[in-house]
Amino acid sequence: MEATAMSELARTRQRALVDQHLTALLQRLDTQGWDATTVDELAREAGMSRATFFRTFGGKEDLVFLDHETMLEQLEAYLSTTDHDTASALRQGLLLVFRHHLEDRDRTQVRHRLLRQSPALRNRELLTSHGYERVFRRWLRGRLEQDSLRGPRLGPADAEALSASLAGAGVxxxxxxxxxxxxxxxxxxxxxxxxxxxxxxxxxxxxxAAGPDAARSTIEEAPQRPVAVVTLVGEHADREQIVEAVRKALS
Known part of the structure; x- marks a missing residue:
């Protein structure tokens, strides 16, 4: 119990340091240049030793995305405790992450500029997005199983496909x-x-929920829109030749 409390206290202190210094450090990377800025310079900017910097922020790439670790924890905590229905909870989860970006406009815009300076950062951004997808997908699988007990039954394959589709499309x-x-x-x-x-x-x-038959019937029942066809025929073409030219154009 005591070890857990000490660990949580250390995490709280680390988050406080991150909140205090992160935006300024990202701005330093942006103005001085990603490749031109060293970890030693960032450590001096934060007023700490190199060793303390690594313990707090990790490397340069870790620094850029460090606040996302906390955001992922907050997202998982929200999804695991929400009483909203599946659709509303997923939407609110997306908004929770979105508002995090809007809370510190400077940090978000600086991070976006840094991504253009480094291919490694762009790859890291993809991994971060996949992290959010995994959180949503894992939660959705469990929720859809619960929903199936109260409504239309989804098989394992459909539940997995729907979870992946909702998570990927939402992110x-x-x-x-x-x-x-x-x-x-x-x-x-x-x-x-x-x-x-x-x-x-x-x-x-x-x-x-409606199933493939409903989707197929919706497509089949959709009104046919007029189609404009442009084709070339000879100046003296008769009706049959014109009809044949149009038929070939449509095919």
């Missing part, structure tokens, strides 16, 4: 909205993500 939508906000920060972006996420989640959940 992709989150990232698209975030990149758009970084380029052009506007009010209302949270509401926009919330609305788009709700539509996306409902389409996937309702589609799986």
């Amino acid at each position: 992709a939508l989150h990232n698209a909205c975030l990149r758009r906000w970084i380029r052009d920060p506007q009010d209302g972006v949270v509401d926009e993500l919330s609305e788009q996420a709700q539509k996306l989640i409902q389409v996937l959940l309702q589609g799986y």
Whole structure:
């Protein structure tokens, strides 16, 4: 019990140091250049020794994404305790992560600029996105199993596919909205993500609940739209030649 309390205290102190110094350190990397900035210079910027810097922040790549570790823990804690239905909980989880980026606009924009300086950072960003997908997918599998007990039954393959689809599509939508906000920060972006996420989640959940026959019938019953066809025929072509030319164009 005492060891656990000491470990939690150490983590709390580490998070406090991260919150205190992270944005300034990222700005130093941005202004001086990713390759031109050394760990020793970052340690001096934070007012600590090289060894303490590594214990607190890790290496340079770890530093750039360090706040995501805390965010992933917060996301898992939310998903494991929420009483919302599956669709609402998934949407709120995406918004929780999104608001984290918006809380420190400077940090988010500096990190985005740093990604353009280093291919290694861009690869690390992909791994970070996959981390969020894994958290959502693991939670969704459990939730969908519970939902199947109360509603339409999903087989293991469908549950796995739906979990992966919802997690991947949700994170992709989150990232698209975030990149758009970084380029052009506007009010209302949270509401926009919330609305788009709700539509996306409902389409996937309702589609799986209805089954393939319903999707197929919807496609078959969709009204046929007029099609414009452009083709070339001779100046003196008769009706049969024109019809044949159109038929070939359509085929």
